[in-house]
Amino acid sequence: MSIRVKLYMSYLAMVFLPMVLILGFVVFVLYAGGMQDLREYFRVEKEEKTNQSLIYGELKYVLENDTDKLSSPAYTDKLQRRLADQWAGLIMTKDGIVTEVPVFLKELSPHEDWQGLFDKSPDTVSFKAFKFQINDIAFRYPDGHNGQMLLLRRYDVVPPLWRPIGTLIFIAFIGLSSLILTYYVSRSIIRPIHALKTAALQIKDGDLSQKVVVKSKGEVGQLAAAFEAMRIQLKQSIDQSLQYEENRKQLLSHISHDLKTPISAIKGYVEGIMDGIANTDEKRQRYMETIYHKANDMDQLIDELFLFSKLDLHKVAFDFKTIDSVKYLGHYLEEQRFDLEKSGVQLSFQAPAGQLLIAADPDKLGRVLTNILNNCEKYMGQLPESADKRVTVSVREKGSDVLVAVEDTGPGIEKEDLPYIFDRFYRAEQSRNSETGGSGLGLAIVKQIIEGHGGTVWAENAEGGGARFCFLLPRAEPVRTVVIEHEEHTNH
Numbered sequence: 001m002s003i004r005v006k007l008y009m010s011y012l013a014m015v016f017l018p019m020v021l022i023l024g025f026v027v028f029v030l031y032a033g034g035m036q037d038l039r040e041y042f043r044v045e046k047e048e049k050t051n052q053s054l055i056y057g058e059l060k061y062v063l064e065n066d067t068d069k070l071s072s073p074a075y076t077d078k079l080q081r082r083l084a085d086q087w088a089g090l091i092m093t094k095d096g097i098v099t100e101v102p103v104f105l106k107e108l109s110p111h112e113d114w115q116g117l118f119d120k121s122p123d124t125v126s127f128k129a130f131k132f133q134i135n136d137i138a139f140r141y142p143d144g145h146n147g148q149m150l151l152l153r154r155y156d157v158v159p160p161l162w163r164p165i166g167t168l169i170f171i172a173f174i175g176l177s178s179l180i181l182t183y184y185v186s187r188s189i190i191r192p193i194h195a196l197k198t199a200a201l202q203i204k205d206g207d208l209s210q211k212v213v214v215k216s217k218g219e220v221g222q223l224a225a226a227f228e229a230m231r232i233q234l235k236q237s238i239d240q241s242l243q244y245e246e247n248r249k250q251l252l253s254h255i256s257h258d259l260k261t262p263i264s265a266i267k268g269y270v271e272g273i274m275d276g277i278a279n280t281d282e283k284r285q286r287y288m289e290t291i292y293h294k295a296n297d298m299d300q301l302i303d304e305l306f307l308f309s310k311l312d313l314h315k316v317a318f319d320f321k322t323i324d325s326v327k328y329l330g331h332y333l334e335e336q337r338f339d340l341e342k343s344g345v346q347l348s349f350q351a352p353a354g355q356l357l358i359a360a361d362p363d364k365l366g367r368v369l370t371n372i373l374n375n376c377e378k379y380m381g382q383l384p385e386s387a388d389k390r391v392t393v394s395v396r397e398k399g400s401d402v403l404v405a406v407e408d409t410g411p412g413i414e415k416e417d418l419p420y421i422f423d424r425f426y427r428a429e430q431s432r433n434s435e436t437g438g439s440g441l442g443l444a445i446v447k448q449i450i451e452g453h454g455g456t457v458w459a460e461n462a463e464g465g466g467a468r469f470c471f472l473l474p475r476a477e478p479v480r481t482v483v484i485e486h487e488e489h490t491n492h
Helices: 003-032 038-065 067-071 073-085 103-108 114-120 162-204 218-274 281-312 325-342 362-380 415-420 442-452
Strands: 088-094 097-100 124-127 130-140 146-154 321-324 346-350 357-360 390-398 401-408 456-461 467-474
Touching: 003 162, 038 067, 038 073, 038 088, 038 130, 038 146, 067 073, 067 130, 073 088, 073 103, 088 103, 088 114, 097 114, 114 146, 162 218, 218 281, 281 442, 321 325, 325 346, 325 357, 325 362, 325 390, 325 401, 357 362, 357 467, 362 390, 362 401, 362 442, 362 467, 415 456, 442 456, 442 467
Parallel strands: 346 390
Antiparallel strands: 088 097, 088 146, 124 130, 130 146, 321 357, 390 401, 401 467, 456 467
């Protein structure tokens, strides 16, 4: 529930809830007083005043025309009972002496000085919190004695004391309901905000391990979800930064080692030439060839390092084109066949009939195949000259992807090395000999390029020995477009 709805509902509840509570309280009081319906209260009040007026009119007629009835005990008893039913009564005197007091008034006030009422002649009097209006009537008995009567009649069904009490109860209900509603509404808002404050302070102090948990919905819940998303993003960013920092340290360490080795060799051979150790043309030629070879290794390492850095920072632009993978691989492998055969490696290509379209950067995809083939050639170079050295490249459809596999007949990959061979500077040859282990960046570049194409790459050992490198690339569906010449084009 949103904060706006909560506030609206609380405002409405503050208006209607006290009214409902007070109405319930009134109904309870009336029910406790024997009234089953609130309408009965108004009916009683109306009928009581009407009946009082009727009886008073009858009494006035008797006083004016037939005072003999006032001397009859039967008539006065009947009159007092009728008046008592309407919360009224007559106090009568004869020659100043009280002769008649209604029974119900005696019950309301047993110790009342009835004679004093005639002496004081008040307009109103209260019995048991009920106010009675007093009408003083003078008359003469038939026998000539002076008579006086006080007509007491209740003029309000509700005791006067109940009015301030009712007002206090009304105020109490309003205050109590407002406090309760304010407490619950504020708690549902303040508690989540306090939790968010705690989470914000933890984030400020650098503690991103605590999950932001707020049991609330609406705006506060959305804010908590945003806080949690921010915490996760910050944690990932910091973890990534720490990983990048660690990678930079490792990168510097590996670069230092991989550059120092050929530089040391070049310095040694140059010093040999300068010191006259290479004292023959043959030695000098061999030293110069070695220096040139080491310089080429350094140049290749720098090129690979530069490419890997750009790939790692996502600063390499991919020129994607829709190409037929079967035709592309056939042309590319035909170009590589001659160089591999010079190393004694036989290259074969297996492909299905028809087209397998992919969206790829031809140059980057060529770099992937070159690095994998170089890796295969390098490790198969460790085999005896008489060994069967073959590389088989196959392509086929696999679901919505195209699977390319490069399998060699080399020594294979150690099981413990398989999860790490695509990591930067990782060499299965732990001696770090560049002649056998390479720079350690070739397969890392392969992984970066394939993932940049939206694919995946992995390595495994073939069933008959040797290593198998596989990568998946998403297929590109041909799109039929109509141009002026009504040709068909394939777009990605």
